[in-house]
Amino acid sequence: METEHIDTLSKLLKSMSHPIRLKILCLLRDQELSVGDIRNQVKTTNANVSQHLNILRNQGIIDCRKDANFIYNRVTDPRITELMKTMQELYCPHK
Amino acid sequence: METEHIDTLSKLLKSMSHPIRLKILCLLRDQELSVGDIRNQVKTTNANVSQHLNILRNQGIIDCRKDANFIYNRVTDPRITELMKTMQELYCPHK
DNA sequence: TTTCTATTTTAGTAATTAGTTTAATGTAGT
């Protein structure tokens, strides 16, 4: 694997490797959620969720659309969905 | 996904998300290498490689065997190999 | 034993990352 890919991938993994951000990605895997929705599930402050969402946006993992005064977030990159699926299969004991 | 799995996985991703450690994992995917071998490929100090290897060992990703005064490292967890394979397929343009 | 080589550990510092608080922005409804 080339250095360029190593760097790209390590940045991606880093952005996913915070428990709050990983949880957000899980939540957004099959639904669109507002910042407030996420805050309720993750139990932290709005500002903190916002900061984490921003990191995921800058990484190109999620994007958002605005509706009234809500911002709905969703996973955009299908590779992330695929990667999450693989991780779940490998690390979550299948029922 | 349960909180426990989220924590486990985020720790795993964190340990993989440093470029040097990710490169080490790539190198060890299909071969056993000594600390010095790795240092030559990664271009840093022995101590630095040793520290990164230690992080990967504590995470249970790799283990090592001693032969004379060399320590040979290898990936032990087959899930890591599988995960690396998926990441490579998704993020390295296939020839 | 001494010497050399490979690796690890420790200690120190620099750099990055995380979380809290507060202020600011934007939008809908009254």
Added chain:
DNA sequence: ACTACATTAAACTAATTACTAAAATAGAAA
């Protein structure tokens, strides 16, 4: 206009992580 709500931005402290250099450990060979 004002008020309420949702979100973001800025500033700061605390905590973690990374790298370097030097000392320590362990084994092989002389």
